Amino acid sequence: SQQGEEDPQALSIQEGENATMNCSYKTSINNLQWYRQNSGRGLVHLILIRSNEREKHSGRLRVTLDTSKKSSSLLITASRAADTASYFCATLQETSGSRLTFGEGTQLTVNP
Amino acid sequence: EAGVAQSPRYKIIEKRQSVAFWCNPISGHATLYWYQQILGQGPKLLIQFQNNGVVDDSQLPKDRFSAERLKGVDSTLKIQPAKLEDSAVYLCASRPLPRGRNTEAFFGQGTRLTVV
Numbered sequence: 001s002q003q004g005e006e007d008p009q010a011l012s013i014q015e016g017e018n019a020t021m022n023c024s025y026k027t028s029i030n031n032l033q034w035y036r037q038n039s040g041r042g043l044v045h046l047i048l049i050r051s052n053e054r055e056k057h058s059g060r061l062r063v064t065l066d067t068s069k070k071s072s073s074l075l076i077t078a079s080r081a082a083d084t085a086s087y088f089c090a091t092l093q094e095t096s097g098s099r100l101t102f103g104e105g106t107q108l109t110v111n112p
Numbered sequence: 113e114a115g116v117a118q119s120p121r122y123k124i125i126e127k128r129q130s131v132a133f134w135c136n137p138i139s140g141h142a143t144l145y146w147y148q149q150i151l152g153q154g155p156k157l158l159i160q161f162q163n164n165g166v167v168d169d170s171q172l173p174k175d176r177f178s179a180e181r182l183k184g185v186d187s188t189l190k191i192q193p194a195k196l197e198d199s200a201v202y203l204c205a206s207r208p209l210p211r212g213r214n215t216e217a218f219f220g221q222g223t224r225l226t227v228v
Binding site for chain 1: 143145153162205214216217219222
């Protein structure tokens with residue numbers, strides 16, 4: 001079963017705008033990770049946030065984690081057409097033998 | 113360092129035929145995952161290895177799917193016989209440490225399987 005659920009399923013914005021994607025999960029986790037997937041390709045890791053962290057930044061990416069609500073958000077600032085891709089959150093549960101479980105993803109389209 | 117290698121990249125077979133996918137993880141990575149990704153959906157975990165032992169195969173359809181990891185390195189995933197609903201991208205990923213560390217997974221490019 002899928003652990004994470006992303007919201008929205010699809011997002012279309014103009015270049016320069018910010019994009020926010022949300023992820024909710026069901027069980028306790030060790031960390032939450034965000035991945036990007038271009039059409040027809042493998043997944044690329046973007047950022048990892050540990051369960052004891054609340055916010056993390058990497059370049060134009062900002063990730064927040066609220067373990068009490070079992071939710072996370074990914075913010076991409078000043079979006080570019082090259083950011084067009086699918087974005088997935090994944091939760092790591094060490095109690096399940098380091099199981100890495102993905103959500104259904106958000107399809108982001110950035111229009112030039 | 114070299115990434116996760118998968119082959120073949122594409123495969124078209126008829127239903128009821130057999131197919132095998134191969135994965136070579138990053139050297140030294142103890143954990144290896146196989147995922148099935150149906151078009152428009154997120155990756156679904158099929159099986160997870162730690163070295164050459166199975167950690168989790170709860171979502172593997174064992175009547176038709178099998179997987180092994182030879183000497184804790186390369187892995188193969190087999191489908192026999194294939195069904196139309198097996199059409200998907202099969203992704204292999206590896207992770208450096210089995211537990212206790214906050215590390216990401218590294219993915220191969222995947223094998224796109226079409227069953228006709």
